[in-house]
Amino acid sequence: MPASSSRRTPPRAPGRAAGQPGRSRPDAPPRRARASARASRRGSGLTTRAAVLALVVCALALSLAYPLREYLGQRSEIAALRERTAQQEQRVAQLEADKARWQDPAYLRTQAEERLHRVPPGESHFVVKEPDRSTARQDTEEAAPRADERGERPWFGTLWESVEAADSGR
Template sequence: MAKRPQLTGRAAILAIVVCAIAMSLAYPVREYISLRRSIAELRAEKARVEAEKQALLERDRQTNDPNWIKKTAKERLFYCGAGEKCFVVMERQQPKQQTAVQQQPAAPPWYQTLWESVEAADQGTGRRAVTGKESVG
C-alpha cells in the first residue's frame, strides 16, 4: 500500500494563498489601527480646546460685569472709590538679628587682586616665590 504524502500540492497552494491574503491585509489593518488612535487623540485635543474656549468665554462675560471690574481694580490696583476709606496693611519688618559670629569681610574681586599684584611687582614690594632651586647671583 502506498503511503500518501503529508503535504499535497493543493494543500501547499492553499497555504500560499492564505499567507498572501494575510500579508496583503496586514498593512491596511495596521493603518486602520493607527488612524483610529489618531482620531481618538484628536477628539481628546478637541475636548481640551472646547473646555479652554468655554473658560475664556466665561472670563469674557465676567469682564463685562461692572462689579467684577470694581472688585478687580480694588484688589490689584488698590483702587479706592469716591467716599470710601481704604487702607493698605503693610507687614512689619522684623529687625535683623545679629549673629554671634562676626562675618568675615568679603574677599576683593579677582581683578583687584590681580592689579594689586601687578603694582606690587612693579614696585618690587611683592613677595618672592620660593622654589626648590634658587639661583644665587
C-alpha cells in the same frame, strides 16, 4: 447455489475471472504495491493543495497587514484629535464665561478695587504690609559678623589678587 449451504460467496466484480482474485486488469500492479505507493505520497505530510493554501493564506496576511496597521494608527490619531477638540471647546467655554463676567460692572468694580487698590470716594484705604521673609533673613545676616570684620577676605578678592600677580610676573 444450493439451499443447504449457509455460506455465501461475494459476487464477483465484472471483468474478473475466477482464477484471478484481486486483479481488475492484467497490467495493473498488485494491490499491495498500489497501497504502499499511496502511503509513501501521504507520508510526506504536505500535499500540493496544502502548500498552495498556505501560500495563499500568507499572501493574504501580508497584503492586509500594512493597511490594517494604518487603519489602527488613524483610529488612534482620530481619538486623540477628538480629545484635543473637547479640551479646546472647554477652554473656549471658560473664556466666554470670563468675558461675560468682565462685562458685569459690579465684577469690574470689585476687580479694580482689589488689583489697583482703588477706593470709592469718601472711604479711607489702609494697606498693611507684612514683613517679608527675605527681609528677615537680611536682619539675621546683618547680626552675624561679616568676613571683613573677621579679617578674612572674600573669595573674589583673592581671585583678583592672583590675576594681578600673574600680570605683574610677565
